[in-house]
Structures are given as C-alpha cells and as structure tokens.
Amino acid sequence: MTQTTRPEPGRPAQIRDGETAEQHAAFEARIARGEKIEAGDWMPAEYRRQLIRMISQHAHSEVVGMLPEGEWISRAPSLKRKTLLMAKVQDVAGHGQYLYHAAEPLGATREVMLAALLSRRAKYSSIFNYPTHTWADVGMIGWLVDGAAIKNQTMLAGCSYGPYSRAMVRICSEETFHHKQGKEMIVLYAQGTPEQRAMAQEALNRWWWPSLMMLGPHDADSPNSGVLAKWGVKLKSNDAVRQEYLDEHVPELLEAGLTIPDPDLFRGEDGHWHHGPIDWTEFWAVIKGEQGLGETRLGARQAAHDEGAWVREAMQAYADRERRPAQAAD
Ligand code: FAQ
Secondary structure (H helix, E strand, O other), rough: OOOOOOOOOOOEEEOOOOOOOHHHHHHHHHHHOOOEOOOOOOOHHHHHHHHHHHHHHHHHHHHHHHHHHHHEEEOOOOHHHHHHHHHHHHHHHHHHHHHHHHHHHHHHHHHHHHHHHHHOOOEEEEEHHHHOOOOOHHHHHHHHHHHHHHHHHHHHHHEEEHHHHHHHHHHHHHHHHHHHHHHHHHHHHHHHHHHHHHHHHHHHHHHHHHHHHHHOOHHHHOOHHHHHHHHHOOOOOHHHHHHHHHEEEEHOOOOOOOOOOOOOOOOOOOEEOOOOOOHHHHHHHHOOOOOOOHHHHHHHHHHHHHHOHHHOOOOOHHHHHHHHHOOOOO
16 A cells, blocks of 8 residues: 655655655644544555554454453353453453454455454564463453553553544543453452462463563664654653553552562662563564464464354345345336
C-alpha cells in the first residue's frame, strides 16, 4: 500500500511520493490542536502504516491472549472463579473485535490481518508465549499483565486516531475489572495456606520479568517510538509507561507479602522504583518463537481458524443473498 522512497535532502523521510509538506503541516496542526484523526481524513501513508501495524498486532494479542487463561476455564477451583474467568475471556475476544474494527477502515482487511498473524509475519505480545503452570498464573496474569496493559492503553486512549482512542476507553474499563479480579485472587492466596502462598510466589517469579518486557524495548532501542510520538499516537515512551507500572505494582506486591524476583530492585531518592537489567535476549527469542509457546499458540489459532471456515462460508453466503436484488416470486 505504501511506497518507500529515498528521502530528498532536507525532506523528512515520512513524506512519501504524492504527499506534500503542506499536507503534513496541516495534519500535524490538527494533532497539535488535539483533534482526532478519523479513518476518512487525509493522513500520511506512514501514519496509516504505523496504525495498521500497531492496532492489528494489538488485536492479535487479544485473540492469542485468550489462550493461556482459556486453558483454565475447565479447571477453575470454584463456580465463582469459573464464571469470572469465562467473563474475562469473552471480554478479551470482544477486545480483539473492537481492535480489528479500528484497523479495517484504514484499508487492512480482516483476512489480510489474520493471514499475517497465521503466517508469522505479524507480531503479537510476547507475554502470551509464556505457559500457565498453575491456577495462580490466572490471577497473576490479571494483576500483572492486565495491570501493564492498562498503563499502556490508558495512554493510548488519548491517541490521535479516533477509532483506536475510543476502543481503548472501553477496553480499559473492562480490563480494570480483569485487573481487580486477578489482584483480589493473589492477595487472598498470599495470605492463605503455605501451599497457596507458595503458588502465588511461584506465579510471581514466572510473570514478573515477562510483564516488564511486554511494555516494549527500552526507548533507545524502540525504532517506532519517534514517529508515533511525533504524530500523537504514543503520548508516553515505553520506559515511561514501564516506570508507571513499576511504581504502582511494586508497593502493592510487597504489601501483599510477596517477594519480587529482582535482587537489584530499589526505590531511588527520586521516589521511583528502579528494576535490575532486563534479559532482552529472552524477549526477542520469545517474539521470534525460538523460546516459549509461540508455535503452540499459533497452532491453536490455526486450528480455530480452520474449524471456523464453515461459519465464514455461511456468513458470506448470507451476505451474498442479502446483496442480490429482490427477485420476482415467480
Ligand atoms: N511483544 O519500536 P517498538 C493485553 C516489537 S494487550 C511483541 O518499541 P512500538 C490484554 C514491536 O512490534 C497486550 N513484540 O514498537 C490482555 C516492534 O516490531 P515491528 C498488547 C513487541 O510499536 C491482558 C519492535 O518490537 N498491547 O495484554 C513487543 O513503538 C490479559 C520494536 O518495538 C498492545 O499491543 C512485545 N511485548 O511499541 C489480553 C498495545 N514490544 O512491529 C489477555 C498497543 C515491542 O516494528 C489477557 N501496542 N514489540 O516489527 C503498543 O503500545 C506498542 O506497539 C508497544 C511497542 C508498546 C507494545
């Protein structure tokens, strides 16, 4: 859809063939005034490309994100926990829908986006390639993963692209419920029997570092951040969001009586919590599917896609019939 052109000297790389500096200036003035950009408005090709990349990857993350917790629906320890988890997983399916809808008017069809996921050309969040070993992982995903997602998405709710921003408002309000149910569960286990305490601590040991990684590489290693910040999509950097996540979650986890598995963690004189070095080798290996459950997750998505073929065919047949001009009864 977009063409990569060699930038002329003095011409910003984001101005593509067929676009003018005046169009860019008018577009950036709209963003500076706090206006939302809607799907039918003029936008730079690079803004469109970045939004499709980011929103489709976000949608894929929601869809793949149903798998680690979905595995536990049939093994939930009580009716209450089962109904909460079913509601959460259904919400997450809905989040995927809102997000695909936000990307579609930009020119990305659902078929193309799903094909990119299934052929491993599109990414989805690294966090969902980690396994869920015990029921406490379900609680820890709610507390940490939804907690990190909310920090990132509250920021994105203010982004310049209207459909994404509005989807984020609704998604964040639902995720706040997911976050609370996870935290409530882990706090209970952390104060429970020795077995429950051990289960909660082991889950924290597994999810702590991946939850820090899911907010993206350090700012110096984040190639997309510059243009996304310039055009009002990312209002905070990866490290700034990670800092907010840390400052909220570290005191709460400690208060729950849990030990954070980072010997270098400390609270600085600046009042902020600072973590030790993150293993970015693991992060990239997990994203590439060289480590973790990437193949298992995509295998499950492929199977669901294949098994759903008859539903897509039936819907297409219905849509075709509805589009046909009314025929005479005879
Ligand atoms: N995993 O230049 P940056 C959830 C890639 S939703 C995989 O910093 P950017 C709900 C990145 O794509 C969780 N890849 O990239 C839930 C780029 O590669 P590319 C998902 C990652 O876009 C909870 C490269 O690294 N949330 O959890 C990751 O400026 C519980 C360089 O990075 C969203 O998608 C990663 N973690 O910043 C569901 C939010 N991080 O594409 C179920 C929207 C980076 O150039 C249960 N997305 N990469 O080939 C964003 O805010 C941004 O895309 C970031 C990354 C912040 C994730």
